[in-house]
Amino acid sequence: xxxxxxxxxxxxxxxxxxxxxxxxxxxxxxxxxxxxxxxxxxxxxxxxxxxxxxxxxxxxxxxxxxxxxxxxxxxxxxxxxxxxxxxxxxxxxxxxxxxxxxxxxxxxxxxxxxxxxxxxxxxxxxxxxxxxxxxxxxxxxxxxxxxxxxxxxxxxxxxxxxxxxxxxxxxxxxxxxxxxxxxxxxxxxxxxxxxxxxxxxxxxxxxxxxxxxxxxxxxxxxxxxxxxxxxxxxxxxxxxxxxxxxxxxxxxxxxxxxxxxxxxxxxxxxxxxxxxxx
Amino acid sequence: xxxxxxxxxxxxxxxxxxxxxxxxxxxxxxxxxxxxxxxxxxxxxxxxxxxxxxxxxxxxxxxxxxxxxxxxxxxxxxxxxxxxxxxxxxxxxxxxxxxxxxxxxxxxxxxxxxxxxxxxxxxxxxxxxxxxxxxxxxxxxxxxxxxxxxxxxxxxxxxxxxxxxxxxxxxxxxxxxxxxxxxxxxxxxxxxxxxxxxxxxxxxxxxxxxxxxxxxxxxxxxxxxxxxxxxxxxxxxxxxxxxxxxxxxxxxxxxxxxxxxxxxxxxxxxxxxxxxxxxxxxxxxxxxxxxxxxxxxxxxxxxxxxxxxxxxxxxxxxxxxxxxxxxxxxxxxxxxxxxxxxxxxxxxxxxxxxxxxxxxxxxxxxxxxxxxxxxxxxxxxxxxxxxxxxxxxxxxxxxxxxxxxxxxxxxxxxxxxxxxxxxxxxxxxxxxxxxxxxxxxxxxxxxxxxxxxxxxxxxxxxxxxxxxxxxxxxxxxxxxxxxxxxxxxxxxxxxxxxxxxxxxxxxxxxxxxxxxxxxxxxxxxxxxxxxxxxxxxxxxxxxxxxxxxxxxxxxxxxxxxxxxxxxxxxxxxxxxxxxxxxxxxxxxxxxxxxxxx
Numbered sequence: 001x002x003x004x005x006x007x008x009x010x011x012x013x014x015x016x017x018x019x020x021x022x023x024x025x026x027x028x029x030x031x032x033x034x035x036x037x038x039x040x041x042x043x044x045x046x047x048x049x050x051x052x053x054x055x056x057x058x059x060x061x062x063x064x065x066x067x068x069x070x071x072x073x074x075x076x077x078x079x080x081x082x083x084x085x086x087x088x089x090x091x092x093x094x095x096x097x098x099x100x101x102x103x104x105x106x107x108x109x110x111x112x113x114x115x116x117x118x119x120x121x122x123x124x125x126x127x128x129x130x131x132x133x134x135x136x137x138x139x140x141x142x143x144x145x146x147x148x149x150x151x152x153x154x155x156x157x158x159x160x161x162x163x164x165x166x167x168x169x170x171x172x173x174x175x176x177x178x179x180x181x182x183x184x185x186x187x188x189x190x191x192x193x194x195x196x197x198x199x200x201x202x203x204x205x206x207x208x209x210x211x212x213x214x215x216x217x218x219x220x221x222x223x224x225x226x227x228x229x230x231x232x233x234x235x236x237x238x239x240x241x242x243x244x245x246x247x248x249x250x251x252x253x254x255x256x257x258x259x260x261x262x263x264x265x266x267x268x269x270x271x272x273x274x275x276x277x278x
Numbered sequence: 279x280x281x282x283x284x285x286x287x288x289x290x291x292x293x294x295x296x297x298x299x300x301x302x303x304x305x306x307x308x309x310x311x312x313x314x315x316x317x318x319x320x321x322x323x324x325x326x327x328x329x330x331x332x333x334x335x336x337x338x339x340x341x342x343x344x345x346x347x348x349x350x351x352x353x354x355x356x357x358x359x360x361x362x363x364x365x366x367x368x369x370x371x372x373x374x375x376x377x378x379x380x381x382x383x384x385x386x387x388x389x390x391x392x393x394x395x396x397x398x399x400x401x402x403x404x405x406x407x408x409x410x411x412x413x414x415x416x417x418x419x420x421x422x423x424x425x426x427x428x429x430x431x432x433x434x435x436x437x438x439x440x441x442x443x444x445x446x447x448x449x450x451x452x453x454x455x456x457x458x459x460x461x462x463x464x465x466x467x468x469x470x471x472x473x474x475x476x477x478x479x480x481x482x483x484x485x486x487x488x489x490x491x492x493x494x495x496x497x498x499x500x501x502x503x504x505x506x507x508x509x510x511x512x513x514x515x516x517x518x519x520x521x522x523x524x525x526x527x528x529x530x531x532x533x534x535x536x537x538x539x540x541x542x543x544x545x546x547x548x549x550x551x552x553x554x555x556x557x558x559x560x561x562x563x564x565x566x567x568x569x570x571x572x573x574x575x576x577x578x579x580x581x582x583x584x585x586x587x588x589x590x591x592x593x594x595x596x597x598x599x600x601x602x603x604x605x606x607x608x609x610x611x612x613x614x615x616x617x618x619x620x621x622x623x624x625x626x627x628x629x630x631x632x633x634x635x636x637x638x639x640x641x642x643x644x645x646x647x648x649x650x651x652x653x654x655x656x657x658x659x660x661x662x663x664x665x666x667x668x669x670x671x672x673x674x675x676x677x678x679x680x681x682x683x684x685x686x687x688x689x690x691x692x693x694x695x696x697x698x699x700x701x702x703x704x705x706x707x708x709x710x711x712x713x714x715x716x717x718x719x720x721x722x723x724x725x726x727x728x729x730x731x732x733x734x735x736x737x738x739x740x741x742x743x744x745x746x747x748x749x750x751x752x753x754x755x756x757x758x759x760x761x762x763x764x765x766x767x768x769x770x771x772x773x774x775x776x777x778x779x780x781x782x783x784x785x786x787x788x789x790x791x792x793x794x795x796x797x798x799x800x801x802x803x804x805x806x807x808x809x810x811x812x813x814x815x816x817x818x819x820x821x822x823x824x825x826x827x828x829x830x831x832x833x834x835x836x837x838x839x840x841x842x843x844x845x846x847x848x849x850x851x852x853x854x855x856x857x858x859x860x861x862x863x864x865x866x867x868x869x870x871x872x873x874x875x
Contacts, residue, residue: 026309033312040315041401047322050397062317087306096314103317131310133408147319154321158328159362195410201316204404208320215321218332222360228336256411262403269403272391273323278336 025080029089032072032096039065043103066100073097091117091130095137107145114138136198140187140205146180147209154216162222173216174234177209181238184209197259200266203242203249207270210239217277232277239274246270307416313405323392327361327372330379343382350378423472427458427479439487449495450486453503457482460504461511470530474514477538478507485545492549498556499549505560505571506544510537512572513579533583539601540578547605548574551613559612577627578605581634603650604630607657614661629660629668632679640683643690644707651708656682659715666722677725681718682711684725684736688743697747698754706760713764717771724771737777738770738791739763745795750803751814758816762823766791769827775835783837790835794843798826801844805851812860813850822847825866833873842872 042062045052055061073093076084084090094117101110117138121130130138150173157169187193188202217235220228245252246267250260333340334354344354353375357364365372384390409415431454435444443450461475482503486493492503514533518526552559552571560571582601608630615625633653641648656678660667667677689707693699702710714735718724729737742763746754769791770776776791785793802813802822812818826843833839846869854860 026306030309030312033309033314037313037315037405040317040404041397043317044315044400044404045397047318048395048397048400049322049324049392050400052397087309089306089309092310099314099316131408133314133406137316144319151319151321158326159360161360161363162358197407197410201404201406205319208318211323212320215326215328218326218328219361221328221332221335222358228332232332232336258411265399266403269391269395272387272394277332278338278340 025076025083026087026089028072028076028080029084029093029096032069032076032093035065035069035072036096036100039063039069039100039103063104066103069100070097070104073100085128088127088129088131090128091120091134094120095134098138098141102141102144105148107148110141111145114141132192132196133198136187136190136193136196139190139192140198140202143180143183143187144205146176146183147205147212150176150180150209151212151215154212154219157216158219160219165219165222167223167227170216170220170231174213174231177213177238180209181206195254197255199249199253199255200259200263203246203263204266204270206242206245207239207274210235210242210270210274213238214274214277228277236276239276243267243271243274311408311414311416313407315401315405318404325376325380325383327357327364327376330376331357331361333379333383339386340382343378350375353378423476427476430480431483434483440483443486443493449493452495452497453486453493453500454482456500456504457507460508470518470526471511471515473530473534474511474537477534478511478541481538481542482507485542489546489549492545496553498560499553501560502549502552502571502574503545506541506575509572510541510544510575510579513537513576517583536579536583539598540575540582543601543605544575544578547602548609551609555613577608577630580627581631584635600650600653603654604634604657607654611657611661611664615664625668629657629676632676633657636679636683637686640686640690644686644702648704648707651704652682652711655708655711655715659712659719663719666719677718677722678715680733681714681725681735684733685711685714685739688736688739691740691743693743693747698749700743700746700756700759700763702756702760706756709760710764710767713767717767721771729777734770734777735767737789738767741770741777741789741791742766742795744789744792745799748796749799751799753814753816754799754819755816758819761820762795765820765823765827766795769831773831773835776830780837780840783840785840790840794826794830794835794840795823797840797844798823798847801847801851806855808858809851809854809860812854818862821862822865825862825869829866829869829873833870839873843869846872 039062042052042055042058042065044050045055046058046062052058052061073096076093077090081090084093094113098110098113098117101107101113115138117130117134120128121135153169153173153176157165157173160169184202184206188199193199193202213235217228217231220231222228246263249255250263255263331354334344334350334357335341344351353371356368356371357375359367361372364375380390434440435442440450444454445451457479461479485503492499514537517533518530521529548559552574559574578601581604608626611629612626633656637652637656638649641652656676660676660678663678669675669677689700689702689710718735724735724738725733727734732740745766746759766776776794777789779789780786780793785797788796802819803810805813813822830839830843846865849868850860850865
């Protein structure tokens with residue numbers, strides 16, 4: 001009997017090796033996931049001003065990983081699109097590509113890929129499915145583009161000479177921020193994301209809009225007289241609502257205990273960052 | 279119906295083929311489920327000149343700081359030109375301005391939230407799962423491979439080795455039912471665990487085939503088998519979960535093999551003991567049986583597969599005879615000391631783990647295949663002397679392990695060039711190990727007392743080897759040397775002076791034990807051919823050492839008594855030369871009367 005068992009085990013081993021060959025496109029998707037997540041770690045280190053061992057320029061390094069993730073997805077799709085679709089991994093692979101292109105600042109290409117994912121989900125196929133986080137991300141991408149654009153606008157406004165600063169520009173920034181918030185409300189209420197942990201991400205990007213608004217509002221400090229006060233108030237109100245939303249996100253969306261704990265920590269962080277302007 | 283190799287191989291191939299299909303599906307499902315770290319849009323979270331300016335211009339505390347500091351006031355005036363201009367024209371000052379802003383913010387708030395969050399925490403907060411926790415549409419590992427297991431079972435029981443054993447409510451059916459129910463109850467979900475479940479399932483079939491007695495229909499046996507199976511798989515799941523994602527699948531295959539080996543070994547070697555002592559091993563409380571049984575597998579698994587292992591350097595101890603002896607030894611300890619088996623009592627785990635971690639690699643230096651028997655001996659002697667050897671709160675924990683480790687340390691040491699070398703066979707090493715453990719039971723201080731920075735026992739072994747080092751006897755066999763060493767160790771455990779350095783005389787500065795062995799061997803080589811012929815025969819040599827160690831233990835060890843020993847040996851040699859008379863009894867009597875005088 002022991003000989004029989006040895007044979008079985010050897011056979012299992014052989015098939016395990018074969019498995020790695022037959023599931024190679026899934027394996028490539030995993031590679032792309034790893035590359036993207038590593039790029040995101042570097043990206044977050046840059047955004048949060050944290051050092052990464054042995055990396056001088058974390059932002060530049062993150063772009064390298066995003067580019068590699070795009071290349072890996074392209075390769076997997078080129079050779080194994082049918083397999084990926086059959087395994088319902090096509091949408092997952094495209095989502096990584098869309099996210100990577102967003103971080104590489106190629107918003108047009110990113111949007112195109114995201115649209116493909118959204119269209120795929122709409123087909124509601126039995127085999128070629130799109131999973132909830134991936135769909136949520138692809139639907140959220142236009143908002144992420146808008147926040148980045150808003151950030152550029154705020155930076156530009158802050159960099160302008162005091163005399164050239166126009167109230168029209170800051171009004172436009174505030175209007176854009178409010179519109180982005182509205183768009184965000186639409187995604188938050190999408191049925192696909194009910195109770196989904198991505199709600200925490202969406203609550204955090206609301207705070208990211210506040211951070212952008214803070215920079216723009218603070219830049220009005222150079223305006224004559226008390227010109228800044230109105231904009232401080234706009235930011236303060238926006239920030240207050242963002243933090244309130246983050247604080248309540250776990251309860252509002254019935255998130256599980258792990259995400260609830262993450263939401264509490266995130267709230268602690270953003271409350272420390274987003275201070276009221278005088 | 280008899281089964282030949284061909285049928286068995288075919289059965290294996292079919293089982294493997296089914297597992298392949300299920301494993302591929304699991305791999306794909308886990309790829310869909312993987313978490314992603316998602317970056318955030320917007321601005322960098324750093325302090326800027328713009329923020330600093332607003333603070334120093336409009337914040338009450340900020341304005342106060344500007345009023346109090348001439349330097350800050352100067353910088354603030356520069357900042358009025360606009361953030362970009364300030365940074366371009368006065369980069370150093372702009373940097374200083376932002377640093378002062380950070381400094382004052384820190385003063386206002388006591389600490390900055392940025393500093394409180396590590397990058398690892400930030401990354402964790404920005405990692406998003408595909409599904410809400412617990413809502414993955416994919417089945418648990420056991421359910422995923424349920425179809426495969428069913429098919430393997432059908433083949434096994436209809437046309438395979440288990441043909442005819444599932445009729446009615448047969449004991450085999452009840453046993454399998456219990457095992458499958460227990461596995462399902464655990465809701466295993468980890469990636470890569472399918473292989474472990476599969477192998478444990480096949481091992482269950484193997485056990486049924488190999489040990490008909492186990493399939494007795496006794497509910498306690500069913501609880502035992504299912505409990506061990508569940509416990510082993512649960513432990514493997516914990517280990518897999520601790521590994522980084524990219525290592526899991528590769529490690530899982532190795533882990534599965536260890537799980538199968540441990541499960542089979544515990545069932546094979548523990549069934550009789552468990553059935554004879556059901557209260558000890560399965561608990562007396564109804565429903566508590568599985569928890570107790572699951573602990574049995576975990577005890578061994580914890581020892582052979584450390585928690586941080588990736589399985590890459592798994593020692594051979596996780597297989598075959600070694601595992602069986604370890605399991606049998608553990609059951610001996612548990613039979614003698616059931617109190618070590620409580621659910622919350624980590625005693626037996628610690629004992630087994632210490633033996634594996636501290637002795638497995640050590641024994642390899644002495645010789646292959648030694649570990650299983652040494653482990654068995656240590657476990658048996660520990661069982662017999664638990665209250666003496668086992669110090670759960672002490673540094674060494676099990677004195678038996680420390681003693682054997684000390685012994686192996688010295689035996690593995692390379693002798694200096696030209697010195698006589700003690701090269702013991704496996705059985706001789708085991709004899710010495712057993713003697714050491716018996717000496718330890720007589721006198722536990724043999725390990726705890728330190729001599730020249732070593733446990734006394736290690737110093738004693740070193741002294742014995744030093745005593746043999748200059749041996750010039752051609753006919754000193756390893757067997758004889760083993761016997762002398764065993765007697766020397768006993769003498770050292772009985773007489774502290776054996777481990778002290780001599781203060782005067784010829785051997786001044788040498789450890790007494792080494793000197794005694796060296797002196798006897800040297801004195802015996804100094805006689806004429808007739809004396810050497812008679813007195814260095816193996817049994818005579820052993821008897822002489824026996825007498826010397828016994829009498830020195832009784833009468834004490836001094837420079838004077840050692841001189842008397844040399845005199846007695848020379849007298850015996852002279853008698854042999856002159857009158858051809860020598861008897862062991864006469865030598866013993868002569869030495870005793872000299873020492874008593």
